[in-house]
Amino acid sequence: MSDTSANLLPSILIVDDEARSIETLERILDEYFDVHTASNAKEALDILEQEWIQVVLCDQRMPDVTGVELCGQIRETWPEVIRMIISGYTDSEDIINAINEGGIYQYISKPWHPEDVILKLKNAVELSELHRKNERLAIELKLHPKTLKEAIEVQRKALQSHYSWEGIVRSPDSIMNATCDTVKQVSPFDVSVLITGESGTGKELCSRALHYNSLRQNEPFVAENCGALPDELLESELFGHKKGAFTGAVEDRIGLFESANGGTIFLDEIGDISPAFQLKLLRVLQEKEVRPLGSNKRRPVDVRIVAATNKNLEDEVREGRFRQDLYYRLATFTIQLPPLRDRLEDIPYLTTFLLDEIMNELGKRVDGITTETMDCFQKYQWPGNVRELQNELKRMLVLTQTNKLEANTISPHILRATPDHMRKDMSLVTGNTNGTLKDRIEQLESRVLKETLVRHSWNKTRAAEELGLSRVGLRSKLERYGLEQADQDVVQLPSKKKISNSS
Incomplete structure (x- = not known):
């Protein structure tokens, strides 16, 4: 054969x-x-x-x-x-x-x-x-044991470097610096950690940084999204099961707690688990042993617990939706990750790193992004945080037909974002003050003009046609609102040498 x-x-x-x-x-x-x-x-x-x-x-x-x-x-x-x-x-x-x-x-x-x-x-x-x-x-182990051992050591050091606190992408004056200092301080101590923050802020990355800079760094790191599975499947995933324990259990399976023995287990979206499963998890954390589904025998496990949630677990405890005793088991130490809208100074650094990764992934390269694009990025609030920025860059790279990412390929909802210096004045438009109708309409008109022009790459003829204006009428409005085309040069992003990882 x-x-x-x-x-x-x-x-x-x-x-x-x-x-x-x-x-x-x-x-x-x-x-x-x-x-x-x-x-x-x-x-x-x-x-x-x-x-x-x-x-x-x-x-x-x-x-x-x-x-x-x-x-x-x-x-x-x-x-x-x-x-x-x-x-x-x-x-x-x-x-x-x-x-x-x-x-x-x-x-x-x-x-x-x-x-x-x-x-x-x-x-x-x-x-x-x-x-x-x-x-x-x-065969490799028999023929080249030293080479194989060296290769494993190189990979281990690469993981440590990739997931170090220094590798979390941020600007020199980022508010993330305090968070990274906390990760550095907590990592060596074998205590459970609860990471809180909105979706897309990098909670799993933070958990890996905790693991690969801990005393358990040479042992396994495993992760599970607890909010994605019903109780029976989650119990099987985490604790394992015996053959025949439930329909579809055709063979014995080792759970993630046993797979992570000696290392770290990351429990994402811990705030979404049911009250019944909260009790089962509490017993495992208290007794440091698991009982697979369908088995009468308990198995000892030694793992560090890092949990994460986008909910406020203290509020959940007060409302009776989350067990107080489990909360204290999980939150020996708490790390809060800030949303991207609070760290807009990091966007150029994140863009450099993410764009380089995406270009390698898609096999398509550009020289960078325009200053107008970066201006739009830094005026947007990014409710989806770093994950949304990553997806937007990927979308723009696919759409662009030039050697740079221009603002006309940005998603419309980002183009329509309100600039920071206008945010207070925009309350006139939303009706939160007693501003005149004229003031409110002018603010809204300025936004519509800017978004339309950017979408048409500042082609005034096409923008005027879409808006039902003459070129003279459009020019008059641009002068009235002080709207000018931003510099289309490629923005000078931070050097990749300063950046080793995404957050």
Whole structure:
């Protein structure tokens, strides 16, 4: 069997003497796998000689040789191939023989469900890939143990550098400096930390900085979004489960608490978990042991807890929605991350770093962004914080047809953002004062003019047509409101040498 394959899909072999069965399986599996078929053992062995096959799915009852016997032959010659039996007979002796003689990974009973077969084959392919990776790693370890150890050490140091407090992107006078000083001070101490802040402010990045600068830095870091799962699935994810514990639990699974043993577990959106699950989590934190779903045995765990939420947990405690005892377990130390609207001075630095990452990701490069674009960025409030800035830069890079990101590619809602120096005056427009109708209309008209001109790259003819004005009328309004085209040169962003990470 060849050790290489140009196929993009995983290769599987179906062996069955019934043509209709082969046709049915091939039809449902063709979308997910590179399917080879054989009607008898000889054809199957010939295909294995010529093709790189990861998984064999074999019918048990065939006229010349049983599926178990064929799998036994495959096991001897190609032990790395994952072997599966499919049969309408569920005799326990058959199953035992299949496992013992053929080294069968799965025994599928007829009638089978298409989704079940697809899932089991995908799991078998993953197992095949894992075997190959482990074999390569074992070979590397035997041949070059020193080189491998050095490579692991280099990667570890790179992670430490990438997630250090110095690497959080900010300007020299950023309000984030105080936050980074707190992270630096807390990291070495093995205490639980609660990180608060709006979505998109970088809570997971902060948690990684805490881990990779702690005494647990050489141990695992795992993360889970607690707000995205119902209680049963969240319990399974965090604490693990035994086979058969619930519908779909086809095998034992180790939970994230055990996976992170010795290291750090990051529990994001902790404020969204139910009262019932709050109690289960509290017991784990108090007793430092987990009990997988469906198991009677408890397993000790040693992890550092870093939790995060965009809610005010003190308010949640007062309202009775969050357990006070769990809150104090989680919030030995609290770190508050400021929103991007409070750190607008960091936007040039963040833009430099994020744009460089996005250009590498998309394979498209520009020289930078215009001063007008940066001016718009620093007047916008960024309710989605750094994540929204990242998405906006990606969108602009896709849309731009020049060698710089110009303001005409900015999303309309950002273009319409109110400048800081106008924010107080804009209360006239929103009706929060007793300003005259004329004052309110003029402020609104100025914003509409500016947004339209920027969108049309200051082409006054197109802007006037859209607004139903003459060029003379438009020019008069621009003079009246003092609206002028901003400098279109590329803004001088901070050097990337000063920036090592995003926040």
